[in-house]
Amino acid sequence: MPTESFSYNGKKIEIEMTDDGQGNWQWAYKINGEHYTDSQDRPYRSYETTLKQAKLAAERHVEAIGGIALDEG
Numbered sequence: 001m002p003t004e005s006f007s008y009n010g011k012k013i014e015i016e017m018t019d020d021g022q023g024n025w026q027w028a029y030k031i032n033g034e035h036y037t038d039s040q041d042r043p044y045r046s047y048e049t050t051l052k053q054a055k056l057a058a059e060r061h062v063e064a065i066g067g068i069a070l071d072e073g
Contacts (some may be wrong), residue, residue: 002017028054031058
């Protein structure tokens with residue numbers, strides 16, 4: 001299962017991409033190791049499109065929860 005990690009507004013986001021074996025992709029992400037969220041959308045046929053949708057959803061989530069401190073310790 002491919003994983004993409006990046007930071008947004010000081011929060012660490014980890015996206016897990018899942019392929020169903022038929023070329024359909026789903027996503028799930030965690031923010032700072034918490035706030036697990038998975039895709040409730042239909043699967044996408046493109047890895048790139050799925051990753052883009054996951055990043056947008058995660059960034060919106062970070063903006064909605066705002067004040068979480070990044071704990072790297």
